[in-house]
Amino acid sequence: MALTETHDYDDIIDLPHHQSRHHAHMALSGRAAQFMPFAALTGYEDVLNRTVRANEEAIAKANTPVDLADGYTSA
Template identity: 45%
Template sequence: MNYDDIINMKHPTSINHPRMSMNNRAAQFAPFAALKTHVDKISEAGRLTTQKRILDEDQRQVLNRVLNNLLINKKEHLSIMIDYFVEDEYKEGGSYVTVRGQFKDIDEINKRVILLDKTTILIDDIYHISILKD
């Protein structure tokens, strides 16, 4: 193929439509960002959360006994496992998380359990706590 006959011809220009600017031409090839947002919303809606369980009186008493036992023996830094509720940042509800660590103390002013690694857990969010055998 030989393009010698058209290589020096002037680019055709429409009589009916003005020439598009470089920015407008480039915008035609940009990704459609709204689609990504839509996909994010669909996956967020599909993500499951659970409601916080309310402890009954018996469960509260058991929790208080364990916390008192931990306070009495706090110098031993007992190994514990705590199941607690974490509120979701984006939608109603949350999820339950289990953490293992060594008990350090209870912050009675802020009502938090403090672990040796400086993790703090709000006592009102604790569903279950157990002392582990080493």
């Protein structure tokens, strides 16, 4: 597809930039904050760490040798 010159927007290309009369201009820091990573999963790392810790404790308990003298019997 070849590029062809069009004049579709000649009527608006040189118009001044719109400035709202109702909303204040947003500061650059506010505009930049819109593009910061979304933190929907705040606390997710804490949940993962608690789960890992609980699983490691359960594995350690399951791997602890059993003393048959303590009344352990197999089912």
